[in-house]
Amino acid sequence: QVQLTESGGGSVQVGGSLRLSCAASGLTFGGYSMAWFRQGPGKEREFVSSISRISSTLYATSYADSVKGRFTISRDNAKSTVYLQMNSLKPEDTAVYYCAADSRIGLFTSTPDADYWGQGTQVTVST
Numbered sequence: 329q330v331q332l333t334e335s336g337g338g339s340v341q342v343g344g345s346l347r348l349s350c351a352a353s354g355l356t357f358g359g360y361s362m363a364w365f366r367q368g369p370g371k372e373r374e375f376v377s378s379i380s381r382i383s384s385t386l387y388a389t390s391y392a393d394s395v396k397g398r399f400t401i402s403r404d405n406a407k408s409t410v411y412l413q414m415n416s417l418k419p420e421d422t423a424v425y426y427c428a429a430d431s432r433i434g435l436f437t438s439t440p441d442a443d444y445w446g447q448g449t450q451v452t453v454s455t
Contacts, residue, residue, distance in 0.1 A: 330354035330444045332427045337449030340417055344453070348412040350427030350446055357408035360443075361387075361436035364401065364412045366423035366451075373426065377401040377412060378436040390437055394420075417453045424448040 336348040348364065363378035375392050379401050382388045389401055400413040410427060428442035436442075 330429070332429060332444055332446035334425065334427050334446045334449040337425060337451045339452040339454065342418060342453060342455050344417050345413070345415045346417065346451060348414065348425055348427075348449060348451075350410045350412075352408045352410075352427075352429065355429065355444070357403075358405040359431065361430040361432065361434075362401075362403055362410040363428045363430065363436045363442070364410075365426045365428060365439060365442075366421075367426070367448075368420075368423040371423075373439055375437045375439070376425070379403050379410065380430075380436045381433055382435070383433065388435065390435055414451070417451075419453050419455060422451060422453050424450050 331353045333351045361380035364376040365373050367373040378390045398416045403410045426448045427446040429444040430436040430441045
């Protein structure tokens, strides 16, 4: 049984930082592209960042324009964990952040491509 478990969410003031983690189990982690999506109040779920498997040994990172230069995604295959370092947080970053896994080779940036989802972790940025 595949499980993706997010942690690290919370409340932070504008300009602050948070580091989200997503621990995976039940899958061969290195063989999956991993991504973060978010869903704000009254909004659709949107792509934030991914670290995609583009070959048997190579990964590529992607970012939404809204988070470029502020967020950094990374993965530790030995720990089956993907991270999202979020700096210079803004109120518009407030959302539930979801971790997702995709078994395809190629860039992972769309919700329909996800094979598995985590339960989400709340991030709230206040002024």
